Every structure is written in C-alpha cells, then in structure tokens.
Amino acid sequence: MTDATHPIAARGSLLVLDPRTKARKAAETRFRLYGAAAIAISILALVVLLTSVLGNGLGAFRQTFVTLPITLTEKTLDKSGTRDPEVMKKVTTIGYSKLIDTALTEALAAKGLSTEGLSKKELSGLLSQEAAATLRNQVLADPTLVGQTVEVKLLANGRVDGFFKGRVTLESAARDSNISPAQLELAQKMREAGLIGLGFNMAFLTGADASELRPEAAGLGVAILGSAYMMLIVLVLSLPIGVATSIYLEEMAPKNRWTDLIEVNIANLAAVPSIVYGILALALFINFMGLPQSAPIVGGLVLTLMTLPTIIIATRAALKAVPPSIRDAALGVGASRNQAIFHHVLPLAMPGILTGTILGLARALGESAPLLLIGMVAFVKDFPSAPPEGLMQPATALPVQVYQWTQRSDPAFVERASGAIIVLMVFLLIMNAVAIILRRRFERRW
Amino acid sequence: MSAMKLTVSAIAMVAASATGALARDNIQIAGSSTVLPYATIVAEAFGENFDFPTPVVEGGGSGAGRKKLCEGVGENTIDIANSSSRIKQSDIDLCAQNGVNEIMEVRIGYDGIVFASDIGGADFALTPADVYGALAANVAKDGALAANGAKQWADVNAALPAQDILAFIPGTKHGTREVFDVKLLEEGCKTTGAYDLFLAASTGADDDAKKKEAGEKCLEVRTDGASVDIDGDYTETLARIAANKAAVGVFGLSFYQNNTDKLKVATIDGIVPSVETISKGEYPVSRPLYFYVKKAHLGVIPGLKEYLEFFVSDDMAGPEGPLAAYGLVSDPDLAATQEMVAAETPMGPLQ
Missing domain, CATH: 1.20.5 (Single alpha-helices involved in coiled-coils or other helix-helix interfaces)
Structure with missing residues (x-):
C-alpha cells in the first residue's frame, strides 16, 4: 500500500x-x-x-358447448299440465337427461353423422352431467317452454372440451377410461357439422363450484362473492379502527412506556403468521361467540385482525409525513386539536392512508391460511344472498378455490385452478394500480 | 363521521349475531379427503333435485373430521364427519364427553388402493411380500433379520423389472396409510417370515406385548430414500411420478381411474384392481368408507335425513350410480344400510 x-x-x-x-x-x-x-x-x-x-x-375462459334443438315434451316434464313450477320440480334431472339423449340422437341423425360402434352411454357421455341441470333450471324458470322445441346451449363433457383445447389427444383417449377415441372422432365431426363450438365461458366467472364429475361446469362465482363480502367487512372495520388508532397514537397519546409497548406490539403483530389468526378466529368467533362456520363474516373478521397492523403502520407513516408546521399553523390561528387533525392533517395524509389500506386489502384478498380453520375451504354450491344475511351464509374465497381445485383428481381442474389464479391476479393488479394512481395523483411532498 | 357510524353498526351486528341463536339451514360436512369427492357429487345432486340448500362439504382428513363432529351438539358444530377409516374408541369417548351420545355409522362402499407407475414405464406385478421386501426397514434374509439392502426391484423378486426402488407412499396422517400398513406391509411381513423373527427377537414382557412389538416392527419403512412419504394429496404423488418416471406411487382407485392416460397400474397377487375385482373380494387392498352422523341434528337441520337417504339410495351409491362411475366400489349390503338410515339406528359399541 x-x-x-x-x-x-x-x-x-x-x-x-x-x-x-x-x-x-x-x-x-x-x-x-x-x-x-x-x-x-x-x-x-x-x-x-x-x-x-x-x-x-387461459383455456378456462373458453368452453366447449353443444347446441341442440330439444323437444320439451309435456308428457315427461309436466304430466299435470298445470305449468306450476312447484309441481314440475318433481321431475328430477334424470328425466331431463333422457330428453337430452333423445335430442342428441335426433340431431346426429339429422346431420347424417353415424353413431355406429358407440353405446348409448358413450353418446350421452359427450355432454356434461351438468347439462340436465341447466335444462331443468331453464324450464323451471320459464314453464311456458314446455311443449316447444327450443335451441339449448349445453356444456360438453370435460374431456371433449379438453380435446378441442389440445389437452386430450386421440392417443391419450385410447388409454383413458373416461373417453374413447371414437367419441372424440364423433365430437370432431359434430364440430364440423356445427353442433359443437367453443365460446366465451361466462359461467367460469359467475357459476358455482362443481363436483369432480363435472369439472367443465366449475365456476368462481361463489368464491368471488365470498371474497367481495370479506373485503367489504375488512374495509368497513379496519379502516376506521386503524385510522382512529393511528391518530390517537400519533397525535394525542403521551409518549411513555405504555405507548412504546403498544407500538412494539403492533409492529410484531404485522409479522405474525396468518395461520395464527385462523386459530384465534376458530376459538373466539366460532367456538366462543357461536358465529356460523364457513361464513364470510368470520373470514372478514379474521382478515380484519390480520390487516389492522398493516393499516395502522401505513397510516402512522402518512400522518408523520405531514409537516409539523401545518399543525402549528392551525393551532396558531386558534383551531382546536381536533380541528387541526380533521381539517388539516388527516386530509393531507389521506392518499397515504388509502394506499396503505388498499395494499392491506390486497394482502387479505390473497390470504388462504387463516380461512382453512374456519371452514371456508369447502365445497359450496349455493350463492350467499345479499348482505347482511349473506354474510352469515356459507361461501368460499378466491385463493381457497385455487387450493381446492389443485387437489382434485380430474386433470381438467388444473386448467380451472390456473384460470382462478389469473382472475385473482387481475383483481390484485387492479387494486395495486389504484394504490399507485392514488399516490401519484394526490400525494404531496414537502 | 359516517365511517364511525358504519363501524358501530357493524360491531352491533356482530354482537347481535353472537348472542341470538342462528338458524343454519344448510348441512355442514367435514372430514376425509378420500370421501370428499363422493360427498361433493352427492351434495351437488342433492342441491339440484331437492328444495334444500346444497350441503357444504369440507376436507381436512378423517381424524380431524371426527374430532370436529365430537365437539358438541349445536348449530355451530358439523352434522356429518366423512371418514376413510372406522371411528375409534377415543373419538366415541370424546363425543360422549361433549354430549354427542348417538352417532349413526353409515358405510357408503369400498375404495381400492393401487400401486401405479408412469404410463411409459415397466409393468409391475407385485405381491405383499414384494412390497415388504422392497420398502420395509428390516427384512428376513437367510433366516435372520437384516437391514434392507435391496437396490432394485429385481433384487427383491427376479420377476420384477431391474430398476431402482423408489416408491411414493401416503404419509402417516392419511387414512390410506393405515390400509397400506395392514394389507401390504403386515401381510408381507408375515409371508416372508420376518414377523416370526421379530417375534423371536422381541423383548416384550408377555406374548401380547411381544406380538404388539413385532407388529410395530413390521410397519417400519426404510429411511434411506427408497420410500418417500407423501403428506399432500394424490395430485402431489402424480406430479412426483411425472418428474421421476422410474418411481411407483400409491393412489386411490378413483384417482387412478381419472388418470389412466398417465398412469399404469400394478397388479397385486396377479389381480388387476378394478371396481369388479374389489367388489368380488379378489383384489386384496381395499377398505370401507364411512360417514358418521350426529343423531341429535336429525330433525333440527333441515334436509339432513333426506340427504342421508339420498346418499345411500341405489340411484347414488348403487353399482350403476354416479359414485360407482367415479370409482367407488358399491357395498353389497347397501340394502341393510338403507334400512338402518330409514330407522335412524345409532351405532352400537365398537367390537
């Protein structure tokens, strides 16, 4: 050196x-x-x-449909002839699936497609098992359809759908016990004849979950609604509580050992693994308070607890960033402490608070661990009604739906799970974009 | 301060709901992930064809489900626990302790457990003795116990392919593992003579203790990496096999039937697993599936009785029903179960 x-x-x-x-x-x-x-x-x-x-x-957003003219015979669907939906409910989906089978055979014959070598079961296997339920709901919603011949768009079987999306091939079908190459070849001919086509799958976003026998019918509707309800609860509870806590700690509380202790604890709580909140929720909200299982209200309360520390920390940072001169000036011209905070400091800190809240919500939206213990990782087929009753009715959430679908044995659910991830990512992207826009447009720096 | 008002009203709402009894109108089910797909299939059809809401079905595992069932009576506890193994005395005791006195045991059918490998791989014709010889920690060799040193399947049985032993078996928390243990390891342990050697080497106080110790020794699997416990679902086992083409995995029959384009199934004792061979009792590795119902909830939760009857009806659980189509081996004694459900007979003490 x-x-x-x-x-x-x-x-x-x-x-x-x-x-x-x-x-x-x-x-x-x-x-x-x-x-x-x-x-x-x-x-x-x-x-x-x-x-x-x-x-x-991406395949989950497109779905294979079979369009069939179906004759809704009065003899099978409404023996009494009253067209009373209550009476017609007695006809189960089994009755409807017979009508669909007949319609399929007739449509194939009309198009001149040979069904040789295919059993009756294999023919009806081209359609989803959901098809009968779709038709039944349609008829029950509009009993006047009975006696007419209507064009109905029905879901195709998951494997047929997979064939048109390239997931299932003739080679794999030969080894597959659920579909045969002959069925797929017929499906190909039906597509050429215009009986089968791919279309946008709105039901993926609005429909409910489906069992393993009909992956093609599974949708995210209940999960999206459940997530929305939970976010509503989180927003309504955690924003006021978080902001009130932060204002008190930042602007009013004396600086002493107790407030220090609270501060350290809030910082620690923000880092507590989320499953811990799930255990707490099970003990407190379900076992002690007796709230129902699988309900968005419990999920919302857990996520509120989980999000609070994040919101408090963000809000305090936003309040701290407002220069003391603003407070001093307000107090100097005779404003009370409350007036100084609510008229001057809080409005200036609002963009920061909202950004923190949205980021907290985004984290809560993607959270699945605490929901495991409170029964929200479940097969829920019925939509919850509108709030407030709906908050007490069973629902699932988006990340939980992804988790459930990845566990199912039918390969078609892999596509659904990835589709659900895309939907979740779009929601997160929108929330984060809103946070960025708020910060860019309204935040002031001194 | 409308935000304040909202908070107050929200808190008031929570408080009100906590004090007032909530009428739950949907059936709540939890338990075995093996029974889960069957339960969802029935729940879906039930919601479709009846005026009651669709039951809510959770997974979580057989043991966890039974524990939840035994938490007590009331609308914030579940109505039905799905289980891929029979209820244990400890569960019944816990139930009794919490006031759940009458439980109905419903056997829905049987499930097969199969060995399968990648579709492009070699064929396997296994016997319980082969499985034991390949996967156990200690095996009988020339009349004495020795640590398992078999590297390839062909080392165990010359008729098996000459490829390295690598098996993905269900982890100990799975109900499937119990069947694997009893029907394959224990069986193989006895036929290879290892059981007798364990018994001779045992230091137990009396015959019962010795038998117990020998039985436990039989279930020890090797820990040198040839046998891998999978704690996740069958989807994980499938992914592991896709990544490791020479491996063999343990699956439920229904899972295999939904993935026959990717998996090749192994025979056990020369029998190909299928719904037929299991219902005839030819294929040895199968187990009954159950669900347990809290009798106190019958008549309280709307639709519970109807759901039970619908589940065990011939349309659902019969050999031509959708459950059989998914891979359930239907119960030959289904008629007896239907009668039991209709009469609401609670289960007696365990034998």
Whole structure:
C-alpha cells in the first residue's frame, strides 16, 4: 500500500489507469452485473410463472358447448299440465337427461353423422352431467317452454372440451377410461357439422363450484362473492379502527412506556403468521361467540385482525409525513386539536392512508391460511344472498378455490385452478394500480 | 363521521349475531379427503333435485373430521364427519364427553388402493411380500433379520423389472396409510417370515406385548430414500411420478381411474384392481368408507335425513350410480344400510 502515500504527480499519466483504480472499476462493474443478474433471475421467474399460469389457465375462459334443438315434451316434464313450477320440480334431472339423449340422437341423425360402434352411454357421455341441470333450471324458470322445441346451449363433457383445447389427444383417449377415441372422432365431426363450438365461458366467472364429475361446469362465482363480502367487512372495520388508532397514537397519546409497548406490539403483530389468526378466529368467533362456520363474516373478521397492523403502520407513516408546521399553523390561528387533525392533517395524509389500506386489502384478498380453520375451504354450491344475511351464509374465497381445485383428481381442474389464479391476479393488479394512481395523483411532498 | 357510524353498526351486528341463536339451514360436512369427492357429487345432486340448500362439504382428513363432529351438539358444530377409516374408541369417548351420545355409522362402499407407475414405464406385478421386501426397514434374509439392502426391484423378486426402488407412499396422517400398513406391509411381513423373527427377537414382557412389538416392527419403512412419504394429496404423488418416471406411487382407485392416460397400474397377487375385482373380494387392498352422523341434528337441520337417504339410495351409491362411475366400489349390503338410515339406528359399541 505504498502508492497511497505518493503524491499524485508521482503516479505518472492520469490517462492511464493505475491498478487500484482498475480494481475499483472492476469491482463496480461486477456489482452492476450482480444487480443485473438478480433482476434477470426475478424477471425470468416471473415470466416462467406467468407463462405457466396463462398457458394452463387461459383455456378456462373458453368452453366447449353443444347446441341442440330439444323437444320439451309435456308428457315427461309436466304430466299435470298445470305449468306450476312447484309441481314440475318433481321431475328430477334424470328425466331431463333422457330428453337430452333423445335430442342428441335426433340431431346426429339429422346431420347424417353415424353413431355406429358407440353405446348409448358413450353418446350421452359427450355432454356434461351438468347439462340436465341447466335444462331443468331453464324450464323451471320459464314453464311456458314446455311443449316447444327450443335451441339449448349445453356444456360438453370435460374431456371433449379438453380435446378441442389440445389437452386430450386421440392417443391419450385410447388409454383413458373416461373417453374413447371414437367419441372424440364423433365430437370432431359434430364440430364440423356445427353442433359443437367453443365460446366465451361466462359461467367460469359467475357459476358455482362443481363436483369432480363435472369439472367443465366449475365456476368462481361463489368464491368471488365470498371474497367481495370479506373485503367489504375488512374495509368497513379496519379502516376506521386503524385510522382512529393511528391518530390517537400519533397525535394525542403521551409518549411513555405504555405507548412504546403498544407500538412494539403492533409492529410484531404485522409479522405474525396468518395461520395464527385462523386459530384465534376458530376459538373466539366460532367456538366462543357461536358465529356460523364457513361464513364470510368470520373470514372478514379474521382478515380484519390480520390487516389492522398493516393499516395502522401505513397510516402512522402518512400522518408523520405531514409537516409539523401545518399543525402549528392551525393551532396558531386558534383551531382546536381536533380541528387541526380533521381539517388539516388527516386530509393531507389521506392518499397515504388509502394506499396503505388498499395494499392491506390486497394482502387479505390473497390470504388462504387463516380461512382453512374456519371452514371456508369447502365445497359450496349455493350463492350467499345479499348482505347482511349473506354474510352469515356459507361461501368460499378466491385463493381457497385455487387450493381446492389443485387437489382434485380430474386433470381438467388444473386448467380451472390456473384460470382462478389469473382472475385473482387481475383483481390484485387492479387494486395495486389504484394504490399507485392514488399516490401519484394526490400525494404531496414537502 | 359516517365511517364511525358504519363501524358501530357493524360491531352491533356482530354482537347481535353472537348472542341470538342462528338458524343454519344448510348441512355442514367435514372430514376425509378420500370421501370428499363422493360427498361433493352427492351434495351437488342433492342441491339440484331437492328444495334444500346444497350441503357444504369440507376436507381436512378423517381424524380431524371426527374430532370436529365430537365437539358438541349445536348449530355451530358439523352434522356429518366423512371418514376413510372406522371411528375409534377415543373419538366415541370424546363425543360422549361433549354430549354427542348417538352417532349413526353409515358405510357408503369400498375404495381400492393401487400401486401405479408412469404410463411409459415397466409393468409391475407385485405381491405383499414384494412390497415388504422392497420398502420395509428390516427384512428376513437367510433366516435372520437384516437391514434392507435391496437396490432394485429385481433384487427383491427376479420377476420384477431391474430398476431402482423408489416408491411414493401416503404419509402417516392419511387414512390410506393405515390400509397400506395392514394389507401390504403386515401381510408381507408375515409371508416372508420376518414377523416370526421379530417375534423371536422381541423383548416384550408377555406374548401380547411381544406380538404388539413385532407388529410395530413390521410397519417400519426404510429411511434411506427408497420410500418417500407423501403428506399432500394424490395430485402431489402424480406430479412426483411425472418428474421421476422410474418411481411407483400409491393412489386411490378413483384417482387412478381419472388418470389412466398417465398412469399404469400394478397388479397385486396377479389381480388387476378394478371396481369388479374389489367388489368380488379378489383384489386384496381395499377398505370401507364411512360417514358418521350426529343423531341429535336429525330433525333440527333441515334436509339432513333426506340427504342421508339420498346418499345411500341405489340411484347414488348403487353399482350403476354416479359414485360407482367415479370409482367407488358399491357395498353389497347397501340394502341393510338403507334400512338402518330409514330407522335412524345409532351405532352400537365398537367390537
């Protein structure tokens, strides 16, 4: 290290780098490369994740439908002839599926498609088991349809759907006990004849979950509604409580040992694993308070507890960022403490508070662990009604639906699960974008 | 301060709901993830064809479901626990302690447990002795106990393929593991003679203790990586096999039937597992599936009786029903179960 003591002049030309400078420059270049590599790795991970999710899941938004003219014979559907839905309810889906089978055979014959070598069961296997329920609901909603021949759009079987989406091939069907290549070949001919087609799958967003026998009918409706109810509860509870706590701690509370203790605890609570809140909710809300299982109200309360620390921390940071001169000026012209806070400090801190709240909500939306213990990881087929009663009725949530679908044995649910991830990501993206917009447009810096 | 008002009203609403008794009108079910798909199929059809709401079905595991059932009587407890193994005396005691005195036991049918490997892999024709010889921690070798050193399936039985032993078996928390233990490991342990050696080597106080110790020794699986416990679902086992083509995995029959394009099933004792061979009693590795009903909830929760009757009806659980189509081996004594449900007979003490 002798050259460090040399005067500059002794170093020779300034245009030639000496070894130390070279080493420093090299170190800088290396660090840059490390940084670039780190970013490249994260981008790569993101790209892999997105391609796999989009590749698997985009198919869920399109669905194969069979369009059939079905004769709704009065003899089977409404023997009494009264067209009274209460009486017609006695005809179960089994009765309707017979009508559909007949209609399918007739439609195939009309198009001149041979069904040779296919049993009756294999023919009706082209359609989803949901088809009969769809038709039944349609007829019960409008009993005047009985006696007419109507064009009905019915779901195709999950494997047929997979065939048109490339998930199922003739080779795999040969080994598949649920579908045969002959069925798929007929489906291909039906598509050419215009009986089968792919269309946008609105039911994926609005329909309820379905059992493993009919993956093609599974939808996210109940989960989206359940998540929305929970977010409503979280927003209504955690925003006022969080803001009130923060204002008190930041603006009014004396600085002493107790407030320090509270502060440390809030910071700790923000880092508590979310499953712990689930255990708490099971003990407190369900076992002690007697709230119903699987209900969004319990889920909303747990997520509120979980989100509160995040919102309090964000709100306090936003309040701290308002310069003291604003408070001083307000107090100086004779405003009360309350007036200074609510007329001046809070409005200025609002963008920061809202950003924190939205980020907290986004975290709560993607949370599934605490819901495991309170019965929301369940098969729920009925839609909850409108709040407030709906808050007490069973529902699931978006992340929980993803979890459930990945556990099912039918491969068609892989597509559904990825589709649900896409929906969840879109919601999160929207929430985060709103947070960014709020910050950009309204936040003031001093 | 409308936000304040909202908070107050929300808190008031929570408080009101906590004090007043809530009328639950949907059936609440939890338990075994093996029974879960069957229960959802029935729940879906029930909601479709009856005026009652669709039952809510949760998974969580057989043991957890039975524990939940025994938490007490009341609308915030579940009505039915699905279970892939029979209820235990400890569960019944817990139930009695919490005032759940009458439980109905409903056997819905049988489920097969199969070994399967990647569709492109070698064929396996296994016997319980092969499974024991390949996966147990200690095996009988030349009349003495030795640590299992078999590297390849062919080392265990020359008729098996010469490929490295790697098996994915259900973890100990699964109901499936119990069947695997009893029907394959214990069976294999006895036929290979290892059981007698364990019995001779046992240090137990009396014969019963010795038998118990030997029985437990039989269930020890090797820990050198050839046998891997899977605590997740069959989907995880399937993913592991897709990544490791030479491996063999344990699945439920219904799962295999839904993935026959990816999996090749192994025979046990020369029998191909199927709904037919299991119902005839030819395929050895199967187990009954149950659900347990809290009798005190009958008549309180709307539709509970109807759901039970619908579940065990021939249309659902019979050999031509949708459950059989999904892989359930229907119970030959279904008629007796139907009578039991109609008469609401609670289960007697365990034998």
